[in-house]
Amino acid sequence: MRRREEIPYLTALMFVMNLSVVLFYAVVVFATTARICRSFTAYDFLSTVRQVPDKPWVMPTRSLISYGFLTLVSFAKYRGRLGGKYLSGFICVSEIALCFATVASLNFYYTGVALLVLSDLTHYIQNPRVRLGLMIPLSLLFALGRYEIASVFVARIPFGAYLNYYSPSVRGYLAGIESVLVSWNVLLFVYDMILLFTSQREENARISRLNLQLKEANQRLRKNAVELEHLTETRERNRLAREIHDTLGHTLTGIVMGTEAVSAIFDAAPEEAKRRIEIVHKTAQEGLEDVRRSIKALRPDALEKRSLEKALEELITNFHLTTSVDIDYQQDAGGLDFAGDEENTLYRIIQEGMTNSVRHGHATEIEIQITREGNLLTVRIRDNGLGCAELEEGFGLRHMEERLGLLGGSLAYGNRNDDSDDEQRGFYLIASLPVRGREGK
Amino acid sequence: MRRIWAGAALAAALLCAVFVGLSRRGGVTIRIGVYSGSYWQTPNGDCYQILDNAIRRFESTHERVKVEYVSGITTDSYSEWLSEQILSGTEPDLYFVLPEDFNLLVTCGALAKLDAFMDADAAFDASLYYEPSLRSGTFEGGQYALPHESVPTIMFVNKTLLERNGIPMPRNDWTWNDFYDICRRVTNVEARQFGAYDYTWLHALYSNGTSLFSEDGTACYLSDEKIRSAIQFVKSLRDLNGGYQVTARDFDLGNVAFRPFLFSEYRAYQPYPWRVKKYSGFQWDGISMPAGPHGDNVSELHTMLLGISARTRHEALAWKLCKLLSLDEEVQRELYADSSGISPLRAVQADAPDSDRLGLEAIDKIMSTAVSAPRFDGYEQALMMAENAVADEMALDITRGDGLTAAQREINVFLGKS
Known part of the structure; x- marks a missing residue:
C-alpha cells in the first residue's frame, strides 16, 4: 500500500x-x-x-x-x-x-x-x-x-x-542533453508502470487473502454448527433423562414401595392393602399418563406435517379434549410462519406451559395470547391454578429458558397475584422471542 | 468561484477590445522590403526616389495607411537580410524578390500565391505586361510575384573590330551561321583576336527554340537534338580559338568581337557621360542574340519581382501597393527614366525615349520572345548536373557521345524525386 x-x-x-x-x-x-x-x-x-x-x-x-x-x-x-x-x-x-x-x-x-x-x-x-x-x-x-x-x-x-x-562539439552536447532528457522520461514512465502493476498485484493478493480468511471463517462456522447440534442433542438427552427420572422414576419408586407395603400387610389387613393397591394403581395410571405426555412432547412430527398455526390449534383442541380445561386462545400475531427452530420453541413453550398449569397448578382455565410487535413475538400464558409458592426444578421452565436463550429470547414467569394489578390466583408465563423469519427451515 | 471566472472573462474581453481599438486607431502600417542601389550593377540616381513617390501616392489614396521600409540594405546583403527577417518572423508585408531568390522563396512558402487577387481584381489586366516578364513570377503554374523591371541578355558588338576587318554590323535578325562566319573571319589566334567571349550553350539553347527543362520541371531534354546542336555550335565556336581560353580582359582590351551582356549595362553606358567610363578604347553597340536553325533571336530575361509575404495580415493593401509598383504606368515610367532596365509594361516601353539605338522594334521583339530560367524546385541542382554533363561532353570532344543521354536519365531521376 x-x-x-x-x-x-x-x-x-x-x-x-x-x-x-x-x-x-x-x-x-x-x-x-x-x-x-x-x-x-x-x-x-x-x-x-x-x-x-x-x-x-x-x-x-x-x-x-x-x-x-x-x-x-x-x-x-x-x-x-x-x-x-x-x-x-x-x-x-x-x-x-x-x-x-x-x-x-x-x-x-x-x-x-x-x-x-x-x-x-x-x-x-x-x-x-x-x-x-x-x-x-x-x-x-x-x-x-x-x-x-x-x-x-x-x-x-x-x-x-x-x-x-553549431560546431560538432556543441552539437554533441545538445544532442546528449536531448537524449538524456528523452530517455529519462521514458525510464520514469517504465518505472511508473512497474509501480502501477505491482500495486495492482498487491491489491489482487490482498483480495485473495481476504477471500481465504472468509473461507476459513465459513468452515469454522460450519464446524460450530455441527458442535451446536451435538450439544443440543446432549441437552435433549439430559432432559429426557431428567424427565424419566422425575416422572417415571418417581412413579415407579412409588409403585415399588406401595406394592412392597401391600405384600407386607396383605394377610394382616386386606382392607388396608386393597386401599393401598388402589393408590398404587392410581400412581401407575398417573405415571402412564406422564409417559404418554412425555412421549407426545418429544415427538416433533406434529410440526413437521403442518404449519405452526394448525399445529397449535390441534394441540390446544386435543389438550382441551383430554383434560377438559377451558382454554382461551388468542392469536393476534398475524401469520405464524417462522424459522424451524423458532416454531419448535414456540410449540414447546405453549405445550409445556399448558401441561404445567394442569399438572402443577391444577388449573381449570388457561389463557393463551400470542402478539407481535415488529420482530418481537410475545406469548402470554395465564391460568387460574394454584400458582406455586416456590418454583421447582423439573417444571420444564429451565428448558424453556434455555431454548429461548439460544434464540435470543427471554422468559418471565411468576404468580399472578404477586403482581399488584392482578388479584387472581394462578400462574403466568411470558415468553418473548425475536423472530428472524423463515430462512432457515 | 464562478463570479471570479466571470470577472476574469470580462476583464480579458475588455483588454481585447482596448487592444483592438488602439491598434485600429493607430491605422495600418505596411512594410515593404527594398534594396538600395541597382541590382544590375549599374549606376543610377536616388534609388528611393521612385519608391518614395509611389508611397506618397499610395498613402494619399489610402487613409490611415502608412508605408514603411528599411533603407540602406545593399543588393549584396538583401537576400541575407530578407532571410533573417523571415527567420525572425518580421518579414515585410511586401518585398522585392531578386531573380535568383525567387525559387527559394516560393519553395519555402514565403510568398503568397497571387492568382486569387489577380482573378478578383477587375483593374488587373495581365495583357498589359510583356508575357515573359509576367511569367518570371510564376512557379509550377501559380503566380507568386509581379514583375517590377526586366533585363534581357543582348549581344555586345565591338564595332571597331568589325570595321577593322571590313565586316558590316550584323542585323537584329542574324543567325548562328552569320555569327559563326563573323567569328571565323575575325579570329586570329596569333594576334590574340577572337570572335566571342562568354557565349555558352545555354545562350545558344534559348535561341534554338528549345529549353533544357519542361515547364513544370518534371523532365530534362538534355539529349534532345536541338540542345545537341546548340552544344555542337558552341563547341565549334570554341574550336576556332585553337585551345586559347578567351578572358574578360581580352574583351575589355577590344580584342573580342562579341560578348553577351545584360541590357542594363547597354542602357547605362551607352549615353554620353557614362560612355567614356567603360570600353572607351573601341566603339560598341548591342544587337539581338543570333538565331539558331530551329529558333529565333531569343535571349534570356532577368526580372526583378515584387512578392507578397505569405504571412502578411494586410494582403489586400499589400496587393494594391504591389500592383501600384508593378502595373502603374506613372511609376513604371519614372522607373524607366531612372533605372537601366526595361519596363515589363508594353505601354511604357512603347513611348520610351528613343535614346536606345537598339530600336523599339527590336526591344519589343526581344521582350516578347525572351525566356526566363525555369521555376521549379530543384532547378539549381538540376542545372548544375546538366552543366557538368555538358562540360564533360565538350572536354571529351566526342561528337555524338552517349554521355548526354545518361546525364538526362540521371537528371530525370533527380527531378522525379524532388
Whole structure:
C-alpha cells in the first residue's frame, strides 16, 4: 500500500521532466534562430531547410501554454478529486487534445508527452476498457507523432537543421542533453508502470487473502454448527433423562414401595392393602399418563406435517379434549410462519406451559395470547391454578429458558397475584422471542 | 468561484477590445522590403526616389495607411537580410524578390500565391505586361510575384573590330551561321583576336527554340537534338580559338568581337557621360542574340519581382501597393527614366525615349520572345548536373557521345524525386 502513495509524486516528477524537455526544444529553437540571424547565415539556413519556419516566439509560447494547461488539468483533477462519468471523460479528452497540441507545437520533435498523459490517465481511470481506449490514441501519438512521420504530412523544419548550425562539439552536447532528457522520461514512465502493476498485484493478493480468511471463517462456522447440534442433542438427552427420572422414576419408586407395603400387610389387613393397591394403581395410571405426555412432547412430527398455526390449534383442541380445561386462545400475531427452530420453541413453550398449569397448578382455565410487535413475538400464558409458592426444578421452565436463550429470547414467569394489578390466583408465563423469519427451515 | 471566472472573462474581453481599438486607431502600417542601389550593377540616381513617390501616392489614396521600409540594405546583403527577417518572423508585408531568390522563396512558402487577387481584381489586366516578364513570377503554374523591371541578355558588338576587318554590323535578325562566319573571319589566334567571349550553350539553347527543362520541371531534354546542336555550335565556336581560353580582359582590351551582356549595362553606358567610363578604347553597340536553325533571336530575361509575404495580415493593401509598383504606368515610367532596365509594361516601353539605338522594334521583339530560367524546385541542382554533363561532353570532344543521354536519365531521376 505504501507504493500506491508514491505515484502522485512520480507523476509530478514526470511533469517536471517533460517540462524540461519542452523547454529544451523551445529554447534551442528560439536561441538558434536568433544566432543564425546574428551570424548572417539566414540565407544558407533557408536554402537548406527550404521552409519558412514559424515565427520564433510561436514555439515557446504555444508549447508552454498547451503544456501549462495540460499540467493544470491534470493537477486540478488530483486536487479536486474530480470524478463522474462526463467530467472524467472531458478530462481525458482535453488531456489528450492538449498533449497533441504540445507535440504539434514542438514540431513533433518530441512525443514523450504522450507517455506522461498515458501514465497520468492510467492512474486516474480504473475501468480497463476505458484505459484501453485511452491507450490506443496515446500510443499512436507516441509512435506515429514522430517528426519523421509527421513531416510527411506537415512541413516542419527538422530539429537537426537547428543543431547543424553549431560546431560538432556543441552539437554533441545538445544532442546528449536531448537524449538524456528523452530517455529519462521514458525510464520514469517504465518505472511508473512497474509501480502501477505491482500495486495492482498487491491489491489482487490482498483480495485473495481476504477471500481465504472468509473461507476459513465459513468452515469454522460450519464446524460450530455441527458442535451446536451435538450439544443440543446432549441437552435433549439430559432432559429426557431428567424427565424419566422425575416422572417415571418417581412413579415407579412409588409403585415399588406401595406394592412392597401391600405384600407386607396383605394377610394382616386386606382392607388396608386393597386401599393401598388402589393408590398404587392410581400412581401407575398417573405415571402412564406422564409417559404418554412425555412421549407426545418429544415427538416433533406434529410440526413437521403442518404449519405452526394448525399445529397449535390441534394441540390446544386435543389438550382441551383430554383434560377438559377451558382454554382461551388468542392469536393476534398475524401469520405464524417462522424459522424451524423458532416454531419448535414456540410449540414447546405453549405445550409445556399448558401441561404445567394442569399438572402443577391444577388449573381449570388457561389463557393463551400470542402478539407481535415488529420482530418481537410475545406469548402470554395465564391460568387460574394454584400458582406455586416456590418454583421447582423439573417444571420444564429451565428448558424453556434455555431454548429461548439460544434464540435470543427471554422468559418471565411468576404468580399472578404477586403482581399488584392482578388479584387472581394462578400462574403466568411470558415468553418473548425475536423472530428472524423463515430462512432457515 | 464562478463570479471570479466571470470577472476574469470580462476583464480579458475588455483588454481585447482596448487592444483592438488602439491598434485600429493607430491605422495600418505596411512594410515593404527594398534594396538600395541597382541590382544590375549599374549606376543610377536616388534609388528611393521612385519608391518614395509611389508611397506618397499610395498613402494619399489610402487613409490611415502608412508605408514603411528599411533603407540602406545593399543588393549584396538583401537576400541575407530578407532571410533573417523571415527567420525572425518580421518579414515585410511586401518585398522585392531578386531573380535568383525567387525559387527559394516560393519553395519555402514565403510568398503568397497571387492568382486569387489577380482573378478578383477587375483593374488587373495581365495583357498589359510583356508575357515573359509576367511569367518570371510564376512557379509550377501559380503566380507568386509581379514583375517590377526586366533585363534581357543582348549581344555586345565591338564595332571597331568589325570595321577593322571590313565586316558590316550584323542585323537584329542574324543567325548562328552569320555569327559563326563573323567569328571565323575575325579570329586570329596569333594576334590574340577572337570572335566571342562568354557565349555558352545555354545562350545558344534559348535561341534554338528549345529549353533544357519542361515547364513544370518534371523532365530534362538534355539529349534532345536541338540542345545537341546548340552544344555542337558552341563547341565549334570554341574550336576556332585553337585551345586559347578567351578572358574578360581580352574583351575589355577590344580584342573580342562579341560578348553577351545584360541590357542594363547597354542602357547605362551607352549615353554620353557614362560612355567614356567603360570600353572607351573601341566603339560598341548591342544587337539581338543570333538565331539558331530551329529558333529565333531569343535571349534570356532577368526580372526583378515584387512578392507578397505569405504571412502578411494586410494582403489586400499589400496587393494594391504591389500592383501600384508593378502595373502603374506613372511609376513604371519614372522607373524607366531612372533605372537601366526595361519596363515589363508594353505601354511604357512603347513611348520610351528613343535614346536606345537598339530600336523599339527590336526591344519589343526581344521582350516578347525572351525566356526566363525555369521555376521549379530543384532547378539549381538540376542545372548544375546538366552543366557538368555538358562540360564533360565538350572536354571529351566526342561528337555524338552517349554521355548526354545518361546525364538526362540521371537528371530525370533527380527531378522525379524532388
